[in-house]
Amino acid sequence: MKLSIFLAYKTILRGDKGSLALTIFILLSVFLNLLFIDSIFAGIARTMDNGRINYQYGEVIIEPKEGDEYIKNAREFIDKIKDYEHIKSITSRIRAGATLFYDKNNDGRDVAMFGGGGGVIGVDTEIDNDVLDIRSTVFEGRYLKKDEIGKAIIGADAAGGYGTSPFPFDLEGVKVGDKIDVQFKNGISREYEIVGIFKTRNFDVDSAVFVTKKDLNSILDSHGEASEIIVRLDDRNNSQKAIDFFKSVANVDYEMADWHEKLEFGRSINKSFDMIGNILRVIGSIVAGLVIFIIIFVDIINRRKQIGIMKAIGVPQMYIMLSYIIRGMFYTFTGMLFGYLIMKYGVISYFTINPIDFPMGWMVPVIKPESLKSSIVLFTIAGFIGSFLPTIREVRKKILELMK
Numbered sequence: 001m002k003l004s005i006f007l008a009y010k011t012i013l014r015g016d017k018g019s020l021a022l023t024i025f026i027l028l029s030v031f032l033n034l035l036f037i038d039s040i041f042a043g044i045a046r047t048m049d050n051g052r053i054n055y056q057y058g059e060v061i062i063e064p065k066e067g068d069e070y071i072k073n074a075r076e077f078i079d080k081i082k083d084y085e086h087i088k089s090i091t092s093r094i095r096a097g098a099t100l101f102y103d104k105n106n107d108g109r110d111v112a113m114f115g116g117g118g119g120v121i122g123v124d125t126e127i128d129n130d131v132l133d134i135r136s137t138v139f140e141g142r143y144l145k146k147d148e149i150g151k152a153i154i155g156a157d158a159a160g161g162y163g164t165s166p167f168p169f170d171l172e173g174v175k176v177g178d179k180i181d182v183q184f185k186n187g188i189s190r191e192y193e194i195v196g197i198f199k200t201r202n203f204d205v206d207s208a209v210f211v212t213k214k215d216l217n218s219i220l221d222s223h224g225e226a227s228e229i230i231v232r233l234d235d236r237n238n239s240q241k242a243i244d245f246f247k248s249v250a251n252v253d254y255e256m257a258d259w260h261e262k263l264e265f266g267r268s269i270n271k272s273f274d275m276i277g278n279i280l281r282v283i284g285s286i287v288a289g290l291v292i293f294i295i296i297f298v299d300i301i302n303r304r305k306q307i308g309i310m311k312a313i314g315v316p317q318m319y320i321m322l323s324y325i326i327r328g329m330f331y332t333f334t335g336m337l338f339g340y341l342i343m344k345y346g347v348i349s350y351f352t353i354n355p356i357d358f359p360m361g362w363m364v365p366v367i368k369p370e371s372l373k374s375s376i377v378l379f380t381i382a383g384f385i386g387s388f389l390p391t392i393r394e395v396r397k398k399i400l401e402l403m404k
Contacts, residue, residue: 007323027335034284035343039365041273047361055200057262059239062229063255074226080250086238089130092226094122101181102171112172117207122216141176141196147214153196155206201361285378292386300394328387
């Protein structure tokens with residue numbers, strides 16, 4: 001092993017420095033490309049997850065049992081669980097299905113209608129923003145004031161005219177100060193003045209209208225009920241423990257789900273991203289193996305006589321083969337090391353300061369440990385094979401054949 005390392009070291013040290021630098025540059029570029037693409041996928045998935053947790057579900061969401069429209073005695077239930085040690089904040093909301101109408105010219109003609117999305121959500125303005133901070137996403141106008149009646153804020157996807165939307169129809173450009181008609185499913189209609197427009201980049205939220213809970217309770221004739229109770233925890237990993245605690249202290253049969261269960265759509269996207277990442281890792285590893293194969297093969301061809309002389313003076317061919325494999329692994333690990341360092345301290349640092357603007361939010365690439373390990377393993381295997389194949393092909397030849 002010492003002799004093989006010595007031969008590899010001397011060959012690298014006395015070889016052409018430009019070729020060495022180019023080889024390492026190619027390998028680090030391939031490895032960096034794999035890390036970057038995979039980190040983009042991971043960053044998109046994390047951005048989507050954060051958007052749904054921070055603006056829609058929290059870490060734990062509690063909903064009525066199957067067959068019920070509302071959670072009864074929501075206030076009493078919150079009082080029972082609010083002292084749980086891992087809870088940061090908690091709020092209840094009430095929802096109502098509704099169809100929105102906007103008559104831009106106030107002439108009864110060409111009235112825009114929006115009937116999909118998140119409906120109308122009644123919130124406690126003093127508490128709700130500690131849980132799901134919609135206030136920070138209002139980009140025009142203002143947020144709701146306490147117990148305000150006849151005022152609403154509307155999501156950009158429902159309002160229309162604020163970028164791309166997943167919905168085929170919207171209200172075609174509602175502005176702050178405009179009034180919309182809201183027809184609730186119980187038959188009541190109410191006119192609301194839009195005081196603010198928000199954009200969380202979560203289309204389930206951005207297609208909703210927010211009013212005060214007092215306002216919506218008067219329309220639905222509800223008293224103390226809630227459509228959902230949202231809980232924020234100090235750590236996402238405590239979500240299942242929290243659910244177990246809630247069930248133990250409150251003998252209720254409400255539907256309780258943590259963020260894992262609610263983000264099932266995101267999980268399916270993550271699986272697709274992982275599959276694409278695995279394919280790209282295999283292709284990148286093959287490219288890296290071919291680069292090393294060519295470098296080692298060309299070097300062996302140019303040093304055939306030297307290899308023949310070493311065999312003639314008694315150096316075992318296994319030691320010579322091992323020296324070339326060590327060289328190939330040196331190229332591989334050096335390329336991976338520099339690729340990782342550039343990714344971690346260059347690319348990610350840059351995008352942390354300048355995140356990428358995606359439709360679902362501001363995205364920062366993320367290096368997933370499992371993806372990094374997989375890339376390292378595949379690159380190592382590719383480097384070994386790329387070094388081994390040309391070496392065993394040439395070094396095993398007879399001395400006279402090598403000396404020609």
